[in-house]
Amino acid sequence: MSRQKNMKKRNEILSIAFILFSKKEYNEVAMKDIADNAHISKSLLQYYFPQKKDIVAIMLTDLLQKSFEYIDYRFVNIKNIHLKLSVYTNLFFSAIFKQDHLKKFINNVIRNEDLLDLWINIVNDWLDVLDDTKLKNDIKDHYLIALTFSMSGGSKLLSKDNLEVSGKYIARIMIITFMNISDNSNSEIGQIIEQTEDLVTNTNIKDFEEYYQKRLIWYVNKEE
Known part of the structure; x- marks a missing residue:
């Protein structure tokens, strides 16, 4: 059950990131922007994806x-x-x-x-x-x-x-x-x-x- 929940959150983060990267230049999107839009902390975001380019x-x-x-x-x-x-x-x-x-x-x-x-x-x-x-x-x-x-x-x-x-x-x-x-x-x-x-x-x-x-x-x- 925990794994399913993690995958759901992972895909939610990716969806948010895709929207941001399809609107702005790569350098204009910060990890904090992705975290804020996904309503999670930056540290939790980095648990899933250590760096922006990983996303x-x-x-x-x-x-x-x-x-x-x-x-x-x-x-x-x-x-x-x-x-x-x-x-x-x-x-x-x-x-x-x-x-x-x-x-x-x-x-x-x-x-x-x-x-x-x-x-x-x-x-x-x-x-x-x-x-x-x-x-x-x-x-x-x-x-x-x-x-x-x-x-x-x-x-x-x-x-x-x-x-x-x-x-x-x-x-x-x-x-x-x-x-x-x-x-x-x-x-x-x-x-x-x-x-x-x-x-x-x-x-x-x-x-x-x-x-x-x-x-x-x-x-x-x-x-x-």
């Missing part, structure tokens, strides 16, 4: 894992690791551009080097467990380098409102960069882009959004 890290990890799950079950027949990553990136960034609160939260992740590194490593771990012989036999660091370069540069476009780029454009830039660094040919890259377009066009982005939102107890959809 964002948990939410980011949950969000990515649940959105990965959608890709793994919805596109179970896709075996090509580049195609699976491309489809995921398209859906994820398209969802971000449809939800201002999620875009603000992700921008807070991008602007924090430790959190951006966490994001990159989580994606890298997901790719590592996919059933792909080429990835298993290749040097893992090579893929991490490709992810770091493509995600760091591509995700930064998210905060450049003056450039008026779309989620699909960011995803395209990221997968092209990733595949180039991974020594894929222009022909191979073109095939992935074309196949991605077909798959994403036939996928309801709302299904993707609802999948991860319903499975994240702390998630607050402010657009509803």
